[in-house]
Amino acid sequence: MAKVAILGFGNIGSGVLEVLRRNAESVARRAGQPVEVKYILDVRDFSASPDAKLFTNTIDTILADDEVSVVVETIGGTRFAYPYVRACLESGRSVCTSNKELVALHGAELIALAKTHGCAFLFEASVGGGTPLLTPMHQSLAADVICEVQGIVNGTTNFMLTKMEKEGLDFDAALRLAQQLGYAETKDPGDDVDGRDAARKIAILASLASGRQVYPQNIPTRGIRGVTPADMAAARSLGCVIKLIAWARRGADGQFAAGVEPMLVSCASQLASCEDVYNAILVKGELLGDVLFYGKGAGKLPTASAVVADVIEALKKGAQVHDTLYWRAETPAEGMLADPSPAAWYVRLDGLDAAKAAACYGPCEVLDGAANALLVYSATPAAMTAAEQAVQAAGGTVALTLKRLTA
Amino acid sequence: MAKVAILGFGNIGSGVLEVLRRNAESVARRAGQPVEVKYILDVRDFSASPDAKLFTNTIDTILADDEVSVVVETIGGTRFAYPYVRACLESGRSVCTSNKELVALHGAELIALAKTHGCAFLFEASVGGGTPLLTPMHQSLAADVICEVQGIVNGTTNFMLTKMEKEGLDFDAALRLAQQLGYAETKDPGDDVDGRDAARKIAILASLASGRQVYPQNIPTRGIRGVTPADMAAARSLGCVIKLIAWARRGADGQFAAGVEPMLVSCASQLASCEDVYNAILVKGELLGDVLFYGKGAGKLPTASAVVADVIEALKKGAQVHDTLYWRAETPAEGMLADPSPAAWYVRLDGLDAAKAAACYGPCEVLDGAANALLVYSATPAAMTAAEQAVQAAGGTVALTLKRLTA
CATH class of the missing domain: 3.30.360.10 (Dihydrodipicolinate Reductase; domain 2)
Incomplete structure (x- = not known):
């Protein structure tokens, strides 16, 4: 029997409880053991809930109970989620989260922490809601x-x-x-x-x-x-x-x-x-x-089902999952990760006729229609910035620039 | 160090060797150990190959070597693949295959055999080539x-x-x-x-x-x-x-x-x-x-890369993968797994004008164009069979019927 704690009983957190109960039998078969929610951490008042006895308002209750092996984090943000998740991982408990901000800001550190303490930090639901993406990747x-x-x-x-x-x-x-x-x-x-x-x-x-x-x-x-x-x-x-x-x-x-x-x-x-x-x-x-x-890419039950799939995976694979689900921490890059490659661009102009602005760009065509816009066939971002300055010198402004996606 | 044998050195089998060598470092990191091909089973003559020393023409060589823990089956068909895969699983070796015929005919039995002998039978590459499908499912x-x-x-x-x-x-x-x-x-x-x-x-x-x-x-x-x-x-x-x-x-x-x-x-x-x-x-x-x-859905390296991902998974999860990748054997169903539900149908007729044939069907419309065809708005397969008999009684034949896919 695996005991789970849910941190944050909002939309996704309550969905996790619902999915674990609704599909209890198949989850138990796939996890290799029954999976039961023992605690729900939420500071709001749920004393009228049929599950009132599961609620606690402090993470210490959960950290003090050795039976809890997996923690679901669905608080969101990082103010509480980050220290709570750290504490859970440091105590060797696996954490499954839908919190994209937490993963985007602290992923490398939390993965490393999980590896060190022999548990798993999983977050399939943080991108694409329930759509399987990180696991296949x-x-x-x-x-x-x-x-x-x-x-x-x-x-x-x-x-x-x-x-x-x-x-x-x-x-x-x-x-x-x-x-x-x-x-x-x-x-x-x-x-x-x-x-x-x-x-x-x-x-x-x-x-x-x-x-x-x-x-x-x-x-x-x-x-x-x-x-x-x-x-x-x-x-x-x-x-x-x-x-x-x-x-x-x-x-x-x-x-x-x-x-x-x-x-x-x-x-x-x-x-x-x-x-x-x-x-x-x-x-x-x-x-x-x-x-x-x-x-x-969203929705209560789809997202919750992805979190529960992670709970199953955490119970089965533990820290071993981080042989493939893994990235290193690095000092934040200075400046922006921009791509200097040439591309085709859509440019909408204000205050200057597109036919006149065309002279500011390399090979391009004026587009028909209401938008007073150009299609620039191929230019680097640097060339586009220079052209924008030429447009301004000619009395116009660039209202919108869209790069064309290359397949 | 994990030792692998490849059964069948055709398009996919040779791709598996290529992928294991090309990405040896990242495969080793993800598998938790280096992965090396020790044998290739193929009855053809590869004595001029730079890898000649790896080749064997009998499965017994592989079964006799305790170092081989994972076997890749890319022979195709079932005549040799089926007994070889059975023998490998019975000896506790995991098998990874791209062979859809083998899985479609013997999947339940081979999965059960893998569970019994504490190893894995994996086949991501059997559907969709390299496209991840079975694993996310x-x-x-x-x-x-x-x-x-x-x-x-x-x-x-x-x-x-x-x-x-x-x-x-x-x-x-x-x-x-x-x-x-x-x-x-x-x-x-x-x-x-x-x-x-x-x-x-x-x-x-x-x-x-x-x-x-x-x-x-x-x-x-x-x-x-x-x-x-x-x-x-x-x-x-x-x-x-x-x-x-x-x-x-x-x-x-x-x-x-x-x-x-x-x-x-x-x-x-x-x-x-x-x-x-x-x-x-x-x-x-x-x-x-x-x-x-x-x-x-196909291609040498995409399919081979899916097989190698299965090799990594077999090394990490072993028989445990079958808690989720699993189905039971059953006696083959009598007759066909047809769907009796009503649907919309496209019907092209020979020897009878579609406008006249319309009387044989329920609510429908005659389609413009060269095809002498009808769109039947909603009918069961049984009703469509009865209507086809009526068309024949009127001197026509139904040349093509297409059901409309419901989203």
């Missing part, structure tokens, strides 16, 4: 080298962009709709729409792919606030859609570059057909070529 | 119940259908092209075009999803020989494409039905955008909802 691709990851990892912005694309909503209307449906935060939707959530997720994927901690703060990150329905129409005329893409790529020097930005995505790409709140992540292996994982 | 979905699997699991026919769809080739021309490119067998392409390869793969997926051995011979199987460019055009007018779909579904009674057949697939489905030799498999979990796995 480190386990099924264990004989390969991952050279690139690119994908749609934020369901909220993908929903908004889909509504803008299909129904002509502008950013504000799309955001209101996402808030009404509960997909976006009402108070501050910035984590989603400004790309910070996606940056945390690609930081985790880039860390796993590169073998070194990649921090979100070193990833150039831009959200979707600047995108208009006119941009959508112009993209369509180029056979593309606009998607918020999180990407990480191994360069010729072995160093990884990464970014989060709205991009032009060819309709021929599998990523283009990922709509609404779905996530799609393309992983490129040197041997394997392209593999795509697609599914809902 | 049994491990990442370990807390869930899989209720349906549907997908494109044969790259050859998907390539042919794509050429028929995009370039208007007929079946014979598409087959010749596939043969020229090495995608289809020259002598007998029947395993691919008649759906038998897909039936073996869905038998494996259905066995894993249902927990009971599902045999290919109990799966109603129909290939793509009857599909014409006129059918493609008619499908397009319905917002669909035609794909060879392998499917398995849990019914209300808990029993699985399964099939392999060309189907109408809505262009809105992720499966519709899977083209050329790619595979795409949609897995539906009760908790998780839809997850799609997409990648190349």
Whole structure:
């Protein structure tokens, strides 16, 4: 009999309890033993709950009970989660979490701590919700080298962009709709729409792919606030859609570059057909070529089921899982992990006619439609910055720049 | 140091040797020990090979050497593979295979044998080539119940259908092209075009999803020989494409039905955008909802890298992997695992005008275009059989029937 403690009884935490009970029999068979929740840590009052006797308001109760072998962390953030998870791992208890901020900021340290203390730190649910992604990446691709990851990892912005694309909503209307449906935060939707959530997720994927901690703060990150329905129409005329893409790529020097930005995505790409709140992540292996994982990126029971699958894995494999699920801590990189390679670019201009602005760029074409925009065929980011200064010297401003995703 | 033997030095077997050498360092780190090929079993003459000293022509050499802990089976078929794999598992050696016929016919027995003898029988590469599929299904979905699997699991026919769809080739021309490119067998392409390869793969997926051995011979199987460019055009007018779909579904009674057949697939489905030799498999979990796995379904190094990932997993988890990767043997089902549910159907007629044939069916519409075809809105397979008899009584024949895939 394995005893589990759940830290934080919100949406995902309560889902974990539900999944463990609903599928108790099959979980027990697969874990090799019954799995039972012994404690739930939450400072709120659950005295009226049928499970009132499980609740505690201090981590010490859990740390003092040797029966507890696995801890589920679904508090979120790092203020409490980080010290609690550290304490659990230091006591040799495996931890399974859905907390992407915790993993993106402290993953290398917590993995190392787990290895040292003979337990596992697992976080499949931190990226892609319930969609299997990290496990296939480190386990099924264990004989390969991952050279690139690119994908749609934020369901909220993908929903908004889909509504803008299909129904002509502008950013504000799309955001209101996402808030009404509960997909976006009402108070501050910035984590989603400004790309910070996606940056945390690609930081985790880039860390796993590169073998070194990649921090979100070193990833150039831009959200979707600047995108208009006119941009959508112009993209369509180029056979593309606009998607918020999180990407990480191994360069010729072995160093990884990464970014989060709205991009032009060819309709021929599998990523283009990922709509609404779905996530799609393309992983490129040197041997394997392209593999795509697609599914809902959020949701209580899907995410909770991924956490419970990790609980099973922790019970079976323990610290051994970190032979493949592993990256090293490094001093945070100075500056940004930008990619200096040339690309094609969509450029929308204000205050200067696109036909006139074209002279500021290399080979390019003026796009038809309402957007006063150019397609630049091939330029480096440095050349694009120089061209932007020329546009300003000519009295205009660059309102939006979108790189074209290379397949 | 782990010593491995490779049985069968063809395309995949030689790829396994190449991957183990090329990525020796990372494989060693992930396996927790170096992994070295000690024997290669092949009856052909490799005396001029730089690895000549590794070759043996009898399984007894391998079975007599206690150092060999993992055996890779890439012979194919069952005549030699089956007794050799049995012998290896009975001696406590783990076996990793890409052999779908072996798994589809003997999976339950070989898994049980592995459990009994404390070793692992792994076969990620048997479905989807290198695309991770079985591992995420049994491990990442370990807390869930899989209720349906549907997908494109044969790259050859998907390539042919794509050429028929995009370039208007007929079946014979598409087959010749596939043969020229090495995608289809020259002598007998029947395993691919008649759906038998897909039936073996869905038998494996259905066995894993249902927990009971599902045999290919109990799966109603129909290939793509009857599909014409006129059918493609008619499908397009319905917002669909035609794909060879392998499917398995849990019914209300808990029993699985399964099939392999060309189907109408809505262009809105992720499966519709899977083209050329790619595979795409949609897995539906009760908790998780839809997850799609997409990648190349074949190829030497992708498939070999999946086999090597299994070797690493066998070394780390051993027999414990079968707590999740598992199904029971059962007496083969009598008759076919057909699905009696109503569906929409495309029907092309010979010798009787579609407008006249419409009277033989329930609510339906005559389709425009060259195909002399109907769309039947909803009918059971039994009703479709009765209608076909009525068509024959009226002097016509049903040339092609395609069920519409429900999402």
